[in-house]
Amino acid sequence: MSHQRWMIYGANGYTGELVARLAARRGDRPLLAGRNATAVRALADDLGLDHVVFDLRDAAATRRELAEVDVVAHCAGPFVATSGPMVDACLATGTHYLDVTGEHPVFEAVLARSDEAEAAGVVLLTGAGFDVVPTDCLANLLHAALPDATALELAFSAPGGMSRGTATTGLALNAGGGRRRIAGVMVPTPMGTPAREVPFPSKVRRVGAVPWGDLVTAHHSTRIGDIVVYTRVPAPSLMSRLIRFAPVRALAARAIRRQPPGPSAETRAATKIEVWGEVRNAAGETRTATLTGPNAYDLTADAVHRAAEHLLAGTGGRRGGAVTPGAHTPGTAFGPNFLTRLDQVTVHAPKR
Numbered sequence: 001m002s003h004q005r006w007m008i009y010g011a012n013g014y015t016g017e018l019v020a021r022l023a024a025r026r027g028d029r030p031l032l033a034g035r036n037a038t039a040v041r042a043l044a045d046d047l048g049l050d051h052v053v054f055d056l057r058d059a060a061a062t063r064r065e066l067a068e069v070d071v072v073a074h075c076a077g078p079f080v081a082t083s084g085p086m087v088d089a090c091l092a093t094g095t096h097y098l099d100v101t102g103e104h105p106v107f108e109a110v111l112a113r114s115d116e117a118e119a120a121g122v123v124l125l126t127g128a129g130f131d132v133v134p135t136d137c138l139a140n141l142l143h144a145a146l147p148d149a150t151a152l153e154l155a156f157s158a159p160g161g162m163s164r165g166t167a168t169t170g171l172a173l174n175a176g177g178g179r180r181r182i183a184g185v186m187v188p189t190p191m192g193t194p195a196r197e198v199p200f201p202s203k204v205r206r207v208g209a210v211p212w213g214d215l216v217t218a219h220h221s222t223r224i225g226d227i228v229v230y231t232r233v234p235a236p237s238l239m240s241r242l243i244r245f246a247p248v249r250a251l252a253a254r255a256i257r258r259q260p261p262g263p264s265a266e267t268r269a270a271t272k273i274e275v276w277g278e279v280r281n282a283a284g285e286t287r288t289a290t291l292t293g294p295n296a297y298d299l300t301a302d303a304v305h306r307a308a309e310h311l312l313a314g315t316g317g318r319r320g321g322a323v324t325p326g327a328h329t330p331g332t333a334f335g336p337n338f339l340t341r342l343d344q345v346t347v348h349a350p351k352r
Contacts, residue, residue, distance in 0.1 A: 007072045008072075011034055019304045020049070022301045029050075040053055069095050071312055072097055073304050079099060083110060091120045095122065097110075098125040107329075111329075129296075130297070132213045139277060141347070146350075153277065154214055155207050155229070157205060157232065164262065177190065180215065182226055193209055194209055200276055208233035209230055209233075215227055218329075274291070275292075285352070291348065293342065293344055311323060
């Protein structure tokens with residue numbers, strides 16, 4: 001895909017740099033971008049890549065830099081602030097968009113612009129990283145195995161720690177409490193409630209409900225009305241109660257900024273993800289499936305690069321390859337078999 005042009009915006013951030021370095025190792029030459037001139041230039045010089053510097057708050061500059069770009073991989077959060085301006089520019093310039101958000105409002109906002117994207121001939125792909133490639137694709141695999149499913153449960157284990165950006169976003173999510181989807185409606189619920197035992201490939205784990213992105217994306221891609229997503233939830237503490245208050249969140253955010261940018265290469269190499277899913281229909285029939293994969297950040301870098309490849313494939317990049325213009329989740333863009341293209345991902349097919 002060297003004859004195509006794609007951009008990584010936020011390339012100097014933790015996730016953006018992982019994407020850039022992986023793409024360079026694979027012989028690709030993305031255009032690196034961001035608003036921190038010193039950091040973006042240093043990374044571009046290190047990898048021998050071109051770079052540009054602009055701020056998304058400058059709409060004219062954003063449109064100017066995207067005008068000759070076929071695809072932008074948007075890796076600069078917080079996406080609740082940055083996604084809208086980037087999507088606006090992509091629709092204006094005919095540039096395909098993908099992001100690595102995990103924020104519910106962003107999923108909802110991007111997916112709501114499907115008609116605009118279709119009219120512009122643009123693909124808007126939200127959640128092209130760990131949030132929510134493995135869970136969304138597994139949900140679509142299960143839905144294909146039981147098309148009349150009315151309930152979906154997903155659970156994931158992702159050890160190895162978080163980047164500063166993920167941790168900061170998590171503060172706001174945790175402050176908002178838990179969520180699950182019932183009869184198509186998002187319903188507030190205490191964090192970690194309900195809870196259950198889940199048979200992951202390695203062992204059974206106790207997990208609780210969390211406000212994960214699939215409450216939006218899996219509902220969009222499967223139309224299943226009842227959805228719960230689980231992971232390990234720490235026991236309630238004084239801090240978990242106080243985090244609802246803005247001054248406490250500000251202190252926590254300050255502490256996060258003093259931490260390393262994200263998990264080290266050694267930590268990522270030593271940790272793996274596991275995902276479990278189950279669908280159920282009104283008659284009580286079920287299908288279950290699981291997958292294992294690399295560390296969540298390594299999976300994200302791989303998924304973003306392969307998604308960009310897919311969008312650039314054929315037709316000069318302007319029609320998104322085989323992806324229909326409009327707003328998509330990973331499952332609706334590429335289908336559940338996208339998982340089989342990712343490094344170190346093993347899917348255990350649906351069973352009764």
